[in-house]
Amino acid sequence: MSILVLAEHNNIDxxxxxxxxxxxxxxxxxxxxxxxTGFQCEELAKKIAKCEKVSKVxxxxxxxxxxxxxxxxEPIVLSVAEKYSHIMAPATTFGKNIFPRIAVxxxxxxxxxxxxxxxxxxFMRPIYAGNAxxxxxxxDKTKIITIRPTSFDPVETSGxxxxxxxxxxxxxxxxxxxxxxxESHSERPELSTARVVISGGRGLQSAENFKLLxxxxxxLNAAVGASRAAVDAGYVSNDYQVGQTGxxxxxxxxxxxxxxxxxxxLAGMKESKVIVAINKDEEAPIFNVADYGLNADLFEALxxxxxxxxxxxxxxQ
Amino acid sequence: MKLLVTVKRVIDYNVQIRVxxxxxxxxxxxxxxxxxxxxxxxxxxxxxxxxxxxADEIIVLSIGGxxxxxxxxxxxxxxxxxxxxxxxxxxxxxxxxSKIISKIxxxxxxxxxxxxKQAIDDDSNQTGQMTSALLNWPQATFAxxxxxxDKSATVTREIDEGLERIKVNIPFVASCDLRLNExxxxxxxxxxxxxxxPIDIKDANxxxxxxxxxxxxxxxxxxxxxxxxxxxxxxxxxxxxxxxxAKVI
Ligand SMILES: Cc1cc2nc3c(=O)[nH]c(=O)nc-3n(C[C@H](O)[C@H](O)[C@H](O)COP(=O)(O)OP(=O)(O)OC[C@H]3O[C@@H](n4cnc5c(N)ncnc54)[C@H](O)[C@@H]3O)c2cc1C
Numbered sequence: 001m002s003i004l005v006l007a008e009h010n011n012i013d014x015x016x017x018x019x020x021x022x023x024x025x026x027x028x029x030x031x032x033x034x035x036x037t038g039f040q041c042e043e044l045a046k047k048i049a050k051c052e053k054v055s056k057v058x059x060x061x062x063x064x065x066x067x068x069x070x071x072x073x074e075p076i077v078l079s080v081a082e083k084y085s086h087i088m089a090p091a092t093t094f095g096k097n098i099f100p101r102i103a104v105x106x107x108x109x110x111x112x113x114x115x116x117x118x119x120x121x122x123f124m125r126p127i128y129a130g131n132a133x134x135x136x137x138x139x140d141k142t143k144i145i146t147i148r149p150t151s152f153d154p155v156e157t158s159g160x161x162x163x164x165x166x167x168x169x170x171x172x173x174x175x176x177x178x179x180x181x182x183e184s185h186s187e188r189p190e191l192s193t194a195r196v197v198i199s200g201g202r203g204l205q206s207a208e209n210f211k212l213l214x215x216x217x218x219x220l221n222a223a224v225g226a227s228r229a230a231v232d233a234g235y236v237s238n239d240y241q242v243g244q245t246g247x248x249x250x251x252x253x254x255x256x257x258x259x260x261x262x263x264x265x266l267a268g269m270k271e272s273k274v275i276v277a278i279n280k281d282e283e284a285p286i287f288n289v290a291d292y293g294l295n296a297d298l299f300e301a302l303x304x305x306x307x308x309x310x311x312x313x314x315x316x317q
Numbered sequence: 318m319k320l321l322v323t324v325k326r327v328i329d330y331n332v333q334i335r336v337x338x339x340x341x342x343x344x345x346x347x348x349x350x351x352x353x354x355x356x357x358x359x360x361x362x363x364x365x366x367x368x369x370x371x372a373d374e375i376i377v378l379s380i381g382g383x384x385x386x387x388x389x390x391x392x393x394x395x396x397x398x399x400x401x402x403x404x405x406x407x408x409x410x411x412x413x414x415s416k417i418i419s420k421i422x423x424x425x426x427x428x429x430x431x432x433x434k435q436a437i438d439d440d441s442n443q444t445g446q447m448t449s450a451l452l453n454w455p456q457a458t459f460a461x462x463x464x465x466x467d468k469s470a471t472v473t474r475e476i477d478e479g480l481e482r483i484k485v486n487i488p489f490v491a492s493c494d495l496r497l498n499e500x501x502x503x504x505x506x507x508x509x510x511x512x513x514x515p516i517d518i519k520d521a522n523x524x525x526x527x528x529x530x531x532x533x534x535x536x537x538x539x540x541x542x543x544x545x546x547x548x549x550x551x552x553x554x555x556x557x558x559x560x561x562x563a564k565v566i
Contacts, residue, residue, distance in 0.1 A: 067481075069483070070446065070456060070458075071455060071456070074450065092477050093459060093474075093475070093476040093477045094476075094477070096442050096446075096458075097446065097456075097458050097459075098446075099443075099446075100411065100415075100442075100443035100444075100445075100446035100447045100450070101446050101447065101449070101450035101456075103412065103443070103447065104412060104415055104446075104447035104450045104451055105450055107412075108412070108531065109410050109411075109412045109530075109531035109532050110411070110412075110441070110443050111532065112440070112441045112442060112443060113440065122535065126440065126540070127343075127438065127439050127440055127537070128328070128334045128343060128437070128438060128440070129334075129437065129440065130540055131333075131334035131336075131343075131540065132334055132336050132343050132537050132538070132539065132540070133537070133538050133539070133540050134534055134536070134537050135534070135535045135536040135537075135538075136532050136533065136534050136535065137532065137533040137535055138531065138532055138533075139531055139532070139533065140531050173455075174486075175454070175455040175485065175486040175489075176455040176456075176483055176484070176485050176486075177483060177484040177485075178481075178482075178483055179471065179481075179482035179483055179484055180481070180482050181476075181478065181479065181480065181481045181482075182479045182480040182481075183478040183479040184478070184479050192477070196565070196566075220566060228495070231496075232495075232496060237479060237480075238461070238475045238479065238480065238496065239476075239477060239478055239479045244437065244440070245355075245434075245435070245494070245495060247477065252565045253559070253563070253565040253566065263333075263334075264330070270543060273565070274559070274563045274565050275543075275546075276555065276559070287545075287548070288543075288545055289543045289545075290545075290546050291546035291547075291563065292546055292547060292548075292549050292555055292558055292559070292563075293546065293547070293548045293549065294548070294549050294551070294552065294555055295548060296551075296552075301552055304551075304552040304553075305552050305555070305556070308552055308553055308555075308556040309556065309566075312556060312560065312566070
């Protein structure tokens, strides 16, 4: 049997989380169909069909699918579900919102946030904010799975079958209406896929002070993240949050500035390749996971870091 | 208008989790337990809706062992009106939990079900969405603002890209984010009063629902531990290390 992957996208570009999910699926089965639900996004459907490992794209184009309302996407997935052994989506707010609906309507359990595939029915997933890892086996006939994107390398955007099949579907739901979205726009790399991330915590003290981080981020081509405390205090918007109830990031370099290192924050960044912590409290738990710790006042350390990076860049040029 | 709030008893978020040496799960004996944090936000939101005059009764539901009643009492002490305890000593999966919640909702006919967006023990993030689908009520997940109107509500949702607003018809299911509100503490007089509030107790097996488990937990283990690194003396040493040792800049 084959696997169905539900694509996350914005009608123009494919989200990298979809590429990670296709890659996870390919560890189980080589026949992978990708369901693309959207509006006026035929170009996108074609692009996805070209991605490595994709057998075909099933494309549903409908004005009601312009924004990913769970109640509208659910019946489409259900209408094709029967043919598949596994149905997968990324464990992003997109996938998390829709997939439990599919599972329950099929009377199946869902396995959330899979970080490792052991076999076609056995998976590993973090529990307790990543303080324990469970190996679970599903006894259901179809496996409903969300994949933690950062745990799987993305597939290439070429090498696929190039086959797009259109599916007509009218969604009936009238009980939910999309109003609007407020998305942060930034020239910097996307937080969940950036190679370098610099995050600020309550220690930053204000929204204004995040400029100190932005300046360094620009020099390192880094994304800027934050702790929940910094988001709660209104220094930055919610899409910056890293942790158990925010985003999971696995960059090559993670720099935590004025962040104490609560377990809920560590849940989102402790798999990073290299961790740097800058904190004025030498007892801060963040130092226990840091490869390089700097016990210093951030308001002195950040401007110094900025000028050291300038020096480095001049030498390199 | 009636509100149904669901609460789960979990290991307190401040407790350092210990995995049992035999790999069968995590240590729960003699460990501090509390209400799942976003469930507190759900309770608080229900109280605020009632205080604004838009609802007249708040029912708190918890599914679990005998001690789930402590969590129900906490919600009653915060101000909820009555409790329902569905007793089971098994660890039910979100699929089973959502079936039970839907069954109670069919009996109680609330206008809104408020739940936490995820439980911090198994981190599944499924039960709200499943309950919504079973009842065929719209869902408003990861809610950080809920504005109730006449027959509908406008809900702001926290998504990876930022914020999204949707309008859902009543009745609906909301899954609450920690940023929805600041939960209150129960005052001593309210804790005393809560002791007299009724809790209706039923056995999970008496509901006539399939609550069997579908997932076998084969093993629970510690995550790989990170080696503690070194402390650097100053920023220039840090930059040198990142450049020449770690080679990440
Ligand atoms: C259910 C639940 C889910 C949660 N989910 C998340 C999550 O997803 N992500 C998350 O981050 N948190 C989460 N939290 C919150 C978490 O428990 C912590 O409260 C939060 O991470 C603390 O943020 P912080 O480190 O910025 O603040 P604090 O803990 O207040 O730490 C601030 C740090 O800054 C340092 N500092 C202050 N001034 C300076 C200075 N001038 N120079 C250098 N250092 C300085 C201090 O020494 C301190 O270590 C969650 C909590 C719960 C209950």
